[in-house]
Amino acid sequence: MRLKRYRAAGMAQAMAQVRAELGADALILATQRLGNGVEVTAALEPDEAPLTPLVSADPKLVAALDFHGVPALLRGELQRGDLATTLAGAFGFAALPLEERPLLIAGPPGTGKTLTVARLATRLVMSGIKPLVITADGKRAGATEQLAAFTKLLGISLVVACHPVTVGRALTRREPDTPVLIDCPGCDAYDPAQVEELSALASTANAAIVLVLAAGLDPAEAVDVARIYASAGARLLIATKLDLARRLGSILAAAGTGLALAEAGIGPGAADGLLPITPAWLAARLLSGVS
Amino acid sequence: MTHGQTIAIASGKGGVGKTWFAITLAHALTRLGRRAMLFDADLGLANVDIQLGLTPRLDLATVISGKATLADATLHCADGGFDIVAGRSGSGLLSAIDPATLERTLAALQIAAARYDVVLLDLGAGLERAVRRMSAWANRLLVLATEEPTSLTDAYAVLKLYAADRPDGKARIVVNQASTRTAGERTFATLERACQTFLGRAPALAGIIRRDERVGDAIRRQTLLLSRHPNAPAAVDIEAIARSL
């Protein structure tokens, strides 16, 4: 802030001085009679980028955020205090709405969508619920077989659909209240036609799009992909391959676009490889294993 | 006031009366029956001990270097009845303190604070990182300003940083060296208006302290104002602030 006092015989002259020197944006902070004249205090605040908050500088936390490559924009927020608390404030955390809507497990090729579907199905079966599993990935060689091996083991049926209409038909035929998991073909976020196809499938199935993203991606890339999926309607994020990559900056960056963190793939096991993400778990994970 | 409160005293501009105010406020709080500690957090030019005429054997520099604990370096000011931790006078050695060491020191101070009702931090002038950090660290912030444009501008700068670091924080203003109460109120109103317009939030007024030659007299004699001139206008004004905390 630039502050200056002006003295003149009358108010009009003082104001003219203010305008001449500080311009029309000057703010009049005070005016005062002074002897047989006036004194005007005026100020101008130059436009600047907003101040970044000072880090609380817990060195361990700073080192951890460095290690994970957490984008600068998120850091200020996360360095403010206890990490579990700041994570809970900065990101959404949500359970998968399995009881409400079919889930469309989507994401770029190779992120672990099929394995995620298998794991979610396993979890449901182990808790006594038989889900309907649909693969919309009927075109890719081997994709169906991989999932079929799981559903067979679990004793549940698998619907192979190559077209949204087939998916719609399977959905109308299912028993009421059956959770539905739909395995999607890999969708290149940068190909508008593929993204359009995904949106269309989601609306046909009245499904929630869940983005499956593997850890270890470049954070800026992860943000771009997450934004595109979010604009296609995704609201939830499953982070996979946390056992294969140590840095989680990309996952936080993706969640920072507004996707709520739901699950994390942390190991190879079908039954125990997927965990619901909580702020406390994520904080512990971020702080441990920093080298 | 709750137990273990930490209150930082900042001003941005130097020489507006922070150290004198911090000492006298510690004294006033003590006289109100509160257990007070004054921490000389001026890492550049500490002088709480000088104003009080004390010769500390240990100071903050020995604590920071790990040669003494904060408890070891805590000194009792017998005249005032409160405790102090002296800084390192005139060396400027601590102004380059690194963030990790500063955090460790603050953590120790937080623990020590539990033994007091209130801990006052006399911050150095300027807006260096350590000053900014300690302003944001304390439970409360008091910003001293005088009517001089330079002081108002610097007080505003302190408040602006505080708004970024502590969106939840509520800073309060102490107008010092006011020629009259009305003039002091005008000074506060000026700063309040600048903050409300430019920062979207305004600080509250903690109090106005009138300019009083007995302040200089007490400092020159290295004595406490409230002991030497208990009825001086500045003494009365500080006691009112102490009661309002």
Ligand SMILES: Nc1ncnc2c1ncn2[C@@H]1O[C@H](COP(=O)(O)OP(=O)(O)OP(=O)(O)O)[C@@H](O)[C@H]1O
């Ligand atoms: N209310 C007052 N009336 C008259 N003089 C005052 C008043 N308050 C402070 N002073 C004078 O201001 C001078 C500076 O005081 P002090 O050393 O406490 O300032 P400071 O803000 O701590 O300075 P620094 O920024 O160097 O640490 C003192 O010499 C004192 O006499």
Ligand SMILES: [Mg+2]
């Ligand atoms: Mg001082």
